[in-house]
Amino acid sequence: MKLLYITNGINGAGGLERVLSIKASYLAEHYNYDVTILSLNENHLNPFYEFSDKINMVSIPVTGNMVKYIFSYKQGIKAIVDKIKPDVISVCDDGLKGFFIPKIVKTKAYIVYERHVSKLIEEKSNHGYVSSLTVKAKWWLMSCLAKEFSKFIVLTEGNREEWKSLNNLEVMPNPLSFYPNQSSPLDSNKVICIGKISYQKGQDLLLKAWDLLFEKHPDWKLELYGYANDDFLNVSDLSKKNIHYFPPEKNIMEKYLESSIYVMSSRYEGFGMVLTEAMACGVPCVSFNCNYGPADIIHEEVDGFLVEKENIEELASRISKLIDNDNLRQKMGANAKINVARFAPEKIVEQWDELFTKLK
The missing domain is CATH 3.40.50.2000 (Glycogen Phosphorylase B;)
Known part of the structure; x- marks a missing residue:
């Protein structure tokens, strides 16, 4: 199976990068998936976590003002999808732009969205009135666009409550990063x-x-x-x-x-x-x-x-x-x-x- 992951990058030290390194590598190594990871602006170079050598890494440049950025993002993704012809596309982008991918690409591939954060990511110590309205409008738009995906994946049953309007929703927890044979002796202060x-x-x-x-x-x-x-x-x-x-x-x-x-x-x-x-x-x-x-x-x-x-x-x-x-x-x-x-x-x-x- 040809599987294409779309993400901003894999060179950070965050949870999304950690999960992707485990999951994509395991699918390539143990299930013989043909895995490609698409990053933006060469953000696949020098990854913080280890990825299988069997994974193909590609990147598209996205620069300039908002109009140029959106255009280059759209054209870059379309070109990669047309070239690879994946069976499944999995979007790992917690920002707004990732929600538009089903509208960007014309493909026979099934498109899955993986949500790695809670809606509470927008929570701050204080919110002004205009800012609160902007956030609500953003979540409304995301909920509408989320219906376009073949599956919309969240991490916990609590996250499910944030997306109650969706009927394409499934819960899938993160895998363990490691499971060493040894355990901490728990004797250090x-x-x-x-x-x-x-x-x-x-x-x-x-x-x-x-x-x-x-x-x-x-x-x-x-x-x-x-x-x-x-x-x-x-x-x-x-x-x-x-x-x-x-x-x-x-x-x-x-x-x-x-x-x-x-x-x-x-x-x-x-x-x-x-x-x-x-x-x-x-x-x-x-x-x-x-x-x-x-x-x-x-x-x-x-x-x-x-x-x-x-x-x-x-x-x-x-x-x-x-x-x-x-x-x-x-x-x-x-x-x-x-x-x-x-x-x-x-x-x-x-x-x-x-x-x-x-x-x-």
């Missing part, structure tokens, strides 16, 4: 949090919770991994409270295996791959029960804790409980390792193969 330093990921809330923890547990440290936006959070002066910042790490599995607790302080999510990654390394998680994802992944008080969203005191309390109780930490870590196996690539990618095969 280290809490870890991974993700872009941003309003969405809520590290500002985590730091407030850490303020409550620091006096009681001064020998524990918090490590943050991700691109930093100093306009949102100044990471240069955090070490006084045993908080350490690092840029994105390619070998992030090693960092999980060196940690004892994972914390996700997000205000909203599309899925929360960091939770599944930590659990695969046998690390118990404490997460805000935000929309959407954590409740689909964590079993409360079995392999981690779900905390009322943005409840800083409860977040600190649950982290402290795991710090204070070695046996509980070990038990939850062992359960996490077992329970998260349901997201193994061989199980999730099999579902994608079934979906693509049924379309044909």
